[in-house]
Amino acid sequence: MSPNIFSIPETMIGFLIGFKPCDDPLVYACPNACDQNDAGTRETPNMTTIAFPAPDAGIIARRDEIVAGLAKLVAGEALITAEDELRPYESDALTAFRKVPLAVVLPSTTEEVAAVLRYCSAQGVPVIPRGSGTSLVGGATPQEDAVVIGVSKMNRILEIDYANRAARVQAGVTNLAITGAVMADGFFYAPDPSSQLACSIGGNIAMNSGGAHCLKYGVTTNNILGLKLVLHDGEIVEIGGDHLDMPGYDLLGLLIGSEGQLGIVTEATVRILRAAEGARPVLFGFPKPELAGAAVAAIIGAGIIPVAMEYMDKMAIAICEDFAKAGYPMDAEALLIIEVEGSEQEMDDQLVRIIEIAKKHGVTTIRESKSAMETAAIWKGRKSAFGATGKIADYICMDGTIPTGQLPYVLGRIDALVTRYGLRVANVFHAGDGNLHPLVLYDINDPVERQKAEDCGLDILRLCVEVGGCLTGEHGVGVEKRDLMPVQFGKADLDQQMRVRAVFDPAWLLNPAKVFPLEGRVAA
Amino acid sequence: MTLFTPRTEIEAARLVADLALTKKPVTIQGGATRAGLGRPNQTEATISTNRLTGITLHEPAELVISAKAGTPVAEVAAALDAKGQMLPFEPMDHRAIFGTTGEPTIGGVVAGNHSGPRRIQAGACRDSLIGVRLVNGRGEAVKSGGRVMKNVTGLDLAKLVTGSYGTLGLLTEVTFKVLPRPERALTLLIKNLDDARAVAALSAALGSPFEPSGAAHLPAGLSRPIPRTILRLEGFSVSLEYRIGQLRRLLADFGELIVLEGEDSRGLWRGVRDCEFLAEPTESALWRVSTAPTRAPQVTAAVAAAVPGARWFYDWGGGLVWLSLPPTADAGAATVRAAVASAGGHATLVRAPREIRAMVDVFQPLGPLTRVTGGIKTSFDPAGILEPGRMYAGM
Numbered sequence: 027m028s029p030n031i032f033s034i035p036e037t038m039i040g041f042l043i044g045f046k047p048c049d050d051p052l053v054y055a056c057p058n059a060c061d062q063n064d065a066g067t068r069e070t071p072n073m074t075t076i077a078f079p080a081p082d083a084g085i086i087a088r089r090d091e092i093v094a095g096l097a098k099l100v101a102g103e104a105l106i107t108a109e110d111e112l113r114p115y116e117s118d119a120l121t122a123f124r125k126v127p128l129a130v131v132l133p134s135t136t137e138e139v140a141a142v143l144r145y146c147s148a149q150g151v152p153v154i155p156r157g158s159g160t161s162l163v164g165g166a167t168p169q170e171d172a173v174v175i176g177v178s179k180m181n182r183i184l185e186i187d188y189a190n191r192a193a194r195v196q197a198g199v200t201n202l203a204i205t206g207a208v209m210a211d212g213f214f215y216a217p218d219p220s221s222q223l224a225c226s227i228g229g230n231i232a233m234n235s236g237g238a239h240c241l242k243y244g245v246t247t248n249n250i251l252g253l254k255l256v257l258h259d260g261e262i263v264e265i266g267g268d269h270l271d272m273p274g275y276d277l278l279g280l281l282i283g284s285e286g287q288l289g290i291v292t293e294a295t296v297r298i299l300r301a302a303e304g305a306r307p308v309l310f311g312f313p314k315p316e317l318a319g320a321a322v323a324a325i326i327g328a329g330i331i332p333v334a335m336e337y338m339d340k341m342a343i344a345i346c347e348d349f350a351k352a353g354y355p356m357d358a359e360a361l362l363i364i365e366v367e368g369s370e371q372e373m374d375d376q377l378v379r380i381i382e383i384a385k386k387h388g389v390t391t392i393r394e395s396k397s398a399m400e401t402a403a404i405w406k407g408r409k410s411a412f413g414a415t416g417k418i419a420d421y422i423c424m425d426g427t428i429p430t431g432q433l434p435y436v437l438g439r440i441d442a443l444v445t446r447y448g449l450r451v452a453n454v455f456h457a458g459d460g461n462l463h464p465l466v467l468y469d470i471n472d473p474v475e476r477q478k479a480e481d482c483g484l485d486i487l488r489l490c491v492e493v494g495g496c497l498t499g500e501h502g503v504g505v506e507k508r509d510l511m512p513v514q515f516g517k518a519d520l521d522q523q524m525r526v527r528a529v530f531d532p533a534w535l536l537n538p539a540k541v542f543p544l545e546g547r548v549a550a
Numbered sequence: 551m552t553l554f555t556p557r558t559e560i561e562a563a564r565l566v567a568d569l570a571l572t573k574k575p576v577t578i579q580g581g582a583t584r585a586g587l588g589r590p591n592q593t594e595a596t597i598s599t600n601r602l603t604g605i606t607l608h609e610p611a612e613l614v615i616s617a618k619a620g621t622p623v624a625e626v627a628a629a630l631d632a633k634g635q636m637l638p639f640e641p642m643d644h645r646a647i648f649g650t651t652g653e654p655t656i657g658g659v660v661a662g663n664h665s666g667p668r669r670i671q672a673g674a675c676r677d678s679l680i681g682v683r684l685v686n687g688r689g690e691a692v693k694s695g696g697r698v699m700k701n702v703t704g705l706d707l708a709k710l711v712t713g714s715y716g717t718l719g720l721l722t723e724v725t726f727k728v729l730p731r732p733e734r735a736l737t738l739l740i741k742n743l744d745d746a747r748a749v750a751a752l753s754a755a756l757g758s759p760f761e762p763s764g765a766a767h768l769p770a771g772l773s774r775p776i777p778r779t780i781l782r783l784e785g786f787s788v789s790l791e792y793r794i795g796q797l798r799r800l801l802a803d804f805g806e807l808i809v810l811e812g813e814d815s816r817g818l819w820r821g822v823r824d825c826e827f828l829a830e831p832t833e834s835a836l837w838r839v840s841t842a843p844t845r846a847p848q849v850t851a852a853v854a855a856a857v858p859g860a861r862w863f864y865d866w867g868g869g870l871v872w873l874s875l876p877p878t879a880d881a882g883a884a885t886v887r888a889a890v891a892s893a894g895g896h897a898t899l900v901r902a903p904r905e906i907r908a909m910v911d912v913f914q915p916l917g918p919l920t921r922v923t924g925g926i927k928t929s930f931d932p933a934g935i936l937e938p939g940r941m942y943a944g945m
Binding site: 188189190269271277279280282283284300302323331368372375427460507515519528530 | 609610611612614634665669673674676686690691692693694696697698699701703704705706707709710712713714718729730731732733753756757758788789792796841842843844866869870896914916918919923928929930941
């Protein structure tokens, strides 16, 4: 496991937390660690059952010719072909899959991206788009016969327009850098995946990333106004702009979350919002998970939508408290971190209402943050959940969403499943929107247990679909959940999606091994 | 002219499959209150959703509601209201501007992505929509999204079909995430600002932490002789008192803030939502322009300079302009398109006689996006039977 992943400076944590607490998966990885993908940045199961298409021997045989062709299109330092320099690109944060690509291109302009795509398209060479490489589901996993196009050098903020509340940025800009550029003026970019220090806006757009605060502010697709997109044949098109609602079919809605299969985004116009005057998280400890679940429903029922409502079970509380010393109630079976925002008076008013409801549901501990330090500690614990878990055991992290009313039932079923497999689980999730992140613990050195954990994880996702939910709430399908797609979708549903996909990529060259099962693929 | 009224999705799917086989074009109809939207098309068959009705799921504690496409909007709104909830995006009712009767349907709202003033804060129809079921042009029942709020599984076809005016499929069921109805709502009114100053005031308010849920400007002559700039605040009472005070301070340079509440406030926002101020005269052409707020006054100034008698108002902090132009041969298309081309954004001709809508571009011309738009249309409807030409000629 990796002692290094928490080694970002304390000041950066303060920056992160003091502004917008992030959440969910991914650890505090530094950008370099993510790009370089040190072995052990995050342990993941080796899902040997997931197949990749056999590399095209013809393409691999033409490698020198293809590299020579690419060299004519981009500046020398933008083309990576040496084996040791390709190594960092062999996987994303789903490190179970490692494949050294044919070449990596890091263009500096949209025109370079277009030239490379046009060339690859004409040559029939697969292309893997890449942001910062923080995907947890293999969204940027390459293949041996593919060229990786990374947008990391396109990292400039081009324009900030406060009056119209929009910013135009290049695709390689990190999520947090957008907020960083506008926070001195009181603004922020709302979606806050926990990898926000490292992940790129281009990657966020590809995966439609969420975060802890989407209960109030929505996910990526609700916060993008326009895109500059390069199509598979090198054509550059603008979609939307700095106004609301694009004309014609909602191609923004289609592109966002399309996992790099429809084109490569090189620029985005994002909505920036004025931040609330203040934010305050409060810890609520409950003696039973069902009581916490009922309290969440009652808070929403009372017309209150807090900016975040995060749930942790006893195992997660113990792991995180041991790591972060955040003052979590160790005697509680379930913990809610509820954050309110606004003026002091508005926050007081909301908290009075929330506390009253929590008391009706048997809350045993209430701890309000009284200082920025305490706020930081509270969020540090929550956001460390994945990394801290990684210190005590190997784990696989699931990302299904369920109807929130099914919470007690699903928690019971997860417990039963995990027990049946002889494993342990720590549950961390976004209670307000039903997005679960069960961490199934196992020993990576025990192949039998590893297989059990993998099977258990897939069973949990099937359970999410069974109760009316979905396979992935914010991480994407990638390769990890690709073969489960038929559990959620029927043939007609998948066929229609694939026909739309084929409009943009008739030869299936863009990120071709992702999202859709390899069998049964259809053309436009 | 044949009217089909399927009772189930299966029936609807069989029907569309049959029509596809014989390549018979079809119009899709909900409550027919917005039939004047889009380009006119002539089809021998119409499918009505008026028997595909009923709320199929409402879980107040989960903030989610599903209804079959033909369900009246009023029925959905009433069910939500009974639980203290609402559709966040405040769908527009087109009956005022089209002079139609009947009941707007929830499927029609999705087909046009119709959103009202709260779009500026809570998002558009497409942002609240979390799931759809539809029958594509092959007669296949297809679902996308679902009933949970966070879902990134596969391509988001639900958004793609929102605002596609029936050209990609016959919607059979739609699911929304909803919000609690605010405890209290009120309007802050500033008088006598010109357009540019008004947009500056609205931008200042929308760029503040005080979260207006509506931001509009009504120039002089729209049911009152003086210009009115209005902001809506919604939430808990204590919070509203505080925010009124803060906004008074913030907007002091723009003039006195007058507080309106109750029907005085609600009526104003209903008027903005439904474009009531420009409903008369009924022969005038109505345009809807989406642009960056600070460039909106430049659009209206360019149109006013070219078209005597043009009238307008702004919603979405200036980002949405409703324009009323006296009837002319092209409904002012050349002027509006030129003004929008220079400011950026897009324009839709919402109301004009049939023959004009058949002749000029009703929706913003697609330019370089024509190829993918046509490809998507074909991928859903290879026989081209669903609302052919409704959005774009020959598509």
